[in-house]
Amino acid sequence: MHGNxxxxxxxxxPDYCMYKRKDTDQxxxxxxxxxxxxxxxxxxxxxxxxxxxxxxxxxEEYASLFSDRMGAPxxxxxxxxxxxxxxxKLNITDEETVEQIRETPYLQYLIGLTEYRDEAPFDPSxxxxxxxxxxxxxxxxxxxxxxxxxxxxxSSSDDSAGSVGSDSPEDKISENKTNAGVMMVDAxxxxxxxxxxxxxxxxxxxxxxxxxxxxxxxxxxxxxxKKPRTYRQKARKSYLIAAKRRxxxxxxxxxxxxxxxxxxxxxxxxxxxxxxxxxxETLRSRHYRDLLVIHELYRQQQEMFDRKIHxxxxxxxxxxxxxxxxxxxxxxxxxxxxxxxxIVSRINGYHxxxxxxxxxxxxxxxxxxxxxxxxxRMGVYPEAVLADRLYRNRDNLRFCRExxxxxxxxxxxxxxxxxxxxxxxxxxxxxxxxxxxxxFGIGKRRYGMNRIMMKLRETSETSIxxxxxxxxxxxxxRDIFVSILERLCFGCRRILFEEIPVS
Numbered sequence: 001m002h003g004n005x006x007x008x009x010x011x012x013x014p015d016y017c018m019y020k021r022k023d024t025d026q027x028x029x030x031x032x033x034x035x036x037x038x039x040x041x042x043x044x045x046x047x048x049x050x051x052x053x054x055x056x057x058x059x060e061e062y063a064s065l066f067s068d069r070m071g072a073p074x075x076x077x078x079x080x081x082x083x084x085x086x087x088x089k090l091n092i093t094d095e096e097t098v099e100q101i102r103e104t105p106y107l108q109y110l111i112g113l114t115e116y117r118d119e120a121p122f123d124p125s126x127x128x129x130x131x132x133x134x135x136x137x138x139x140x141x142x143x144x145x146x147x148x149x150x151x152x153x154x155s156s157s158d159d160s161a162g163s164v165g166s167d168s169p170e171d172k173i174s175e176n177k178t179n180a181g182v183m184m185v186d187a188x189x190x191x192x193x194x195x196x197x198x199x200x201x202x203x204x205x206x207x208x209x210x211x212x213x214x215x216x217x218x219x220x221x222x223x224x225x226k227k228p229r230t231y232r233q234k235a236r237k238s239y240l241i242a243a244k245r246r247x248x249x250x251x252x253x254x255x256x257x258x259x260x261x262x263x264x265x266x267x268x269x270x271x272x273x274x275x276x277x278x279x280x281e282t283l284r285s286r287h288y289r290d291l292l293v294i295h296e297l298y299r300q301q302q303e304m305f306d307r308k309i310h311x312x313x314x315x316x317x318x319x320x321x322x323x324x325x326x327x328x329x330x331x332x333x334x335x336x337x338x339x340x341x342x343i344v345s346r347i348n349g350y351h352x353x354x355x356x357x358x359x360x361x362x363x364x365x366x367x368x369x370x371x372x373x374x375x376x377r378m379g380v381y382p383e384a385v386l387a388d389r390l391y392r393n394r395d396n397l398r399f400c401r402e403x404x405x406x407x408x409x410x411x412x413x414x415x416x417x418x419x420x421x422x423x424x425x426x427x428x429x430x431x432x433x434x435x436x437x438x439x440f441g442i443g444k445r446r447y448g449m450n451r452i453m454m455k456l457r458e459t460s461e462t463s464i465x466x467x468x469x470x471x472x473x474x475x476x477x478r479d480i481f482v483s484i485l486e487r488l489c490f491g492c493r494r495i496l497f498e499e500i501p502v503s
Contacts, residue, residue, distance in 0.1 A: 034115075075130075083097060087466075147347070147472060184433055184436040192338060204235075217283070254305070257301070300315060317338055340464060341363075343355040386429050
């Protein structure tokens with residue numbers, strides 16, 4: 001970390017850092033200086049990716065977080081966003097990201113450097129602050145600019161079947177004056193990197209943290225009063241006896257949980273007594289935060305134990321990340337996932353992150369807003385919305401019918417004369433909707449959406465938004481490559497079939 005730059009967070013006053021805007025235009029790859037000779041290739045993927053992002057359009061919003069006069073100079077918007085894109089695209093750690101940038105001229109060009117430097121441009125710890133500064137709202141704006149730009153190219157194409165180089169099956173829907181195109185919608189979960197939560201493990205972790213807090217509070221009173229007894233060895237032994245069993249009956253589980261609840265309750269009472277003697281000012285902010293979370297965790301666990309239930313509203317499943325909630329999905333691999341629920345729409349192969357929620361929201365309630373946003377983006381309503389049956393409630397069906405939008409799924413009522421055609425259309429919609437399921441698979445297998453490593457709520461949301469942005473950038477790069485390839489093929493066809501004179 002350089003200077004006081006670690007203080008430049010969006011949540012703090014902007015006077016801690018100074019942001020200097022560059023007066024020059026966007027760096028061209030021809031101007032990038034290589035001390036060992038040569039120049040950057042114009043067809044390199046990182047050079048093309050840099051040309052897709054509207055750096056200057058979004059720098060103003062980023063600069064508003066900082067002072068124009070006071071503080072240490074902050075890193076530029078291009079450096080911050082470029083480094084985050086590199087990390088998500090390569091699916092590597094923060095430390096490895098900095099090393100890759102230090103070693104590769106193309107990555108240094110992407111983050112806005114004017115010449116190759118064999119040194120780290122910033123400390124890896126700065127990546128955390130980049131994720132805090134570049135919020136999901138900023139990334140949504142960047143994503144909208146890129147998606148809208150590409151969709152305008154698609155709509156201006158002479159090919160009525162879809163955009164040049166598009167590999168998306170939804171592009172092959174015919175257009176009319178009021179409705180055009182297909183929108184796919186679906187929801188998934190981006191699991192966080194936490195251990196599978198059990199009541200017994202959570203209570204044991206809470207007990208250990210409370211014992212550490214008691215030690216801190218007692219330190220100023222050492223020698224004046226007797227230290228409160230926590231029975232930590234007995235509590236640890238009781239936990240291990242239960243945790244090491246392969247199988248436990250319901251009665252044994254309740255007995256073990258009851259014991260841990262008693263130990264936690266005793267520790268909380270001791271903290272209340274010590275608080276009256278020394279106050280909570282001696283605690284670190286981390287300890288104080290843990291104490292607040294454990295109070296709520298104990299209340300929830302005691303309520304579930306007393307009522308003999310296994311769920312409670314806003315249930316805490318991780319003390320370090322209390323914002324995470326259990327999301328019931330009913331999948332074959334996992335009945336319950338722990339992370340953020342994301343709602344995504346897919347248009348012509350591009351993805352829009354419609355919503356991120358840490359609660360188990362019903363995604364069907366957001367369909368009408370998604371369709372309206374499609375109308376704002378495209379100027380028309382979609383011809384069809386491909387979604388699973390959860391979306392087919394009365395309100396959504398009426399909303400789509402009023403706007404001449406076909407919502408995929410079985411037709412209501414008794415089968416009519418066109419029942420066979422309806423069945424065929426339903427199978428076709430189901431096959432086409434596999435594309436968005438595949439998009440979630442790509443995001444999870446290739447870009448790390450299957451395990452979000454960030455610990456804070458805001459940085460986790462930024463990481464998820466970055467993955468969606470990187471997937472759209474990859475789609476844009478593929479479209480550019482296919483467009484060039486098609487132009488070359490078209491030129492070859494002209495040479496072979498049009499310009500050769502007939503003898």
